[in-house]
Amino acid sequence: MSENAKDEAIHQAVLDIAEVPAIEVIVEVAVNLMSAAAIKCGLAEGADAESLKDLDEARKLINALAGLITAAAPDISDSHARPLRDGLRSLQLAFREASPIPDEIGKGPGEKWTGPVN
Numbered sequence: 001m002s003e004n005a006k007d008e009a010i011h012q013a014v015l016d017i018a019e020v021p022a023i024e025v026i027v028e029v030a031v032n033l034m035s036a037a038a039i040k041c042g043l044a045e046g047a048d049a050e051s052l053k054d055l056d057e058a059r060k061l062i063n064a065l066a067g068l069i070t071a072a073a074p075d076i077s078d079s080h081a082r083p084l085r086d087g088l089r090s091l092q093l094a095f096r097e098a099s100p101i102p103d104e105i106g107k108g109p110g111e112k113w114t115g116p117v118n
Contacts, residue, residue, distance in 0.1 A: 037061035041094045059109040066110025092117040
């Protein structure tokens with residue numbers, strides 16, 4: 001691929017991204033974080049679900065998700081924020097259930113931003 005073709009492809013990608021509303025980008029990132037966290041909590045389907053579980057990684061993903069949702073909620077409509085919060089809460093509960101030694105209430109992943117989940 002020539003330099004001009006590469007530059008044009010990059011320019012087109014930038015234009016494509018520029019046309020996407022911020023709310024769509026936020027929701028897509030949140031859904032990707034949720035999906036990854038669910039897998040790391042052991043919620044994947046299939047025989048290898050347990051082997052994919054990694055609670056240290058899940059904690060990081062849930063913390064990032066909680067921060068994103070908390071920060072974005074004032075700027076996105078309740079119709080977008082509510083399902084994201086519900087998904088986050090479900091992941092926080094799944095994490096607590098999957099943990100051999102559960103965190104104290106209020107000390108689990110994301111609870112710094114969401115408050116206690118039980």
